[in-house]
Amino acid sequence: MSSYTVGTNKPIKLKVSISTVGHATTAHYLNDPDNEGQFLVAPSSSPISNTDSTSFRQINNGEAVQGRTIRVRTILTFPSGIDDENTFNRAVQQAKNTYSVQLSGGTPSPESFDFEVKSIFSIVKVAEFTSEITFI
Numbered sequence: 535m536s537s538y539t540v541g542t543n544k545p546i547k548l549k550v551s552i553s554t555v556g557h558a559t560t561a562h563y564l565n566d567p568d569n570e571g572q573f574l575v576a577p578s579s580s581p582i583s584n585t586d587s588t589s590f591r592q593i594n595n596g597e598a599v600q601g602r603t604i605r606v607r608t609i610l611t612f613p614s615g616i617d618d619e620n621t622f623n624r625a626v627q628q629a630k631n632t633y634s635v636q637l638s639g640g641t642p643s644p645e646s647f648d649f650e651v652k653s654i655f656s657i658v659k660v661a662e663f664t665s666e667i668t669f670i
């Protein structure tokens with residue numbers, strides 16, 4: 535898990551970008567301050583598609599986020615034409631090389647963050663990119 539210094543700054547904005555042959559959809563979740571370990575999807579938080587233009591988007595409706603944690607998840611699905619595992623692994627690596635999670639509005643700004651990648655080569659070929667960032 536990473537941390538990002540936001541203090542009382544608002545709004546804090548998120549940008550996720552990726553270049554891939556698959557289809558990527560990103561969602562972000564803020565922790566519920568009343569239930570430790572629970573993450574919530576804000577009602578106005580629409581998933582970010584890799585077909586959209588990548589730009590910074592406000593999180594938590596532009597309200598303060600200090601003391602909370604954000605989880606950013608990108609699900610990458612690949613076309614059925616990828617029949618062998620080596621090709622799949624190369625496609626996941628290409629996506630990994632271009633994947634970027636950035637936040638703006640804190641210190642420094644913008645700042646990029648690490649992520650974990652899990653991939654599954656089966657009937658449905660999927661990779662999941664995840665970052666967790668605590669706002670301090």
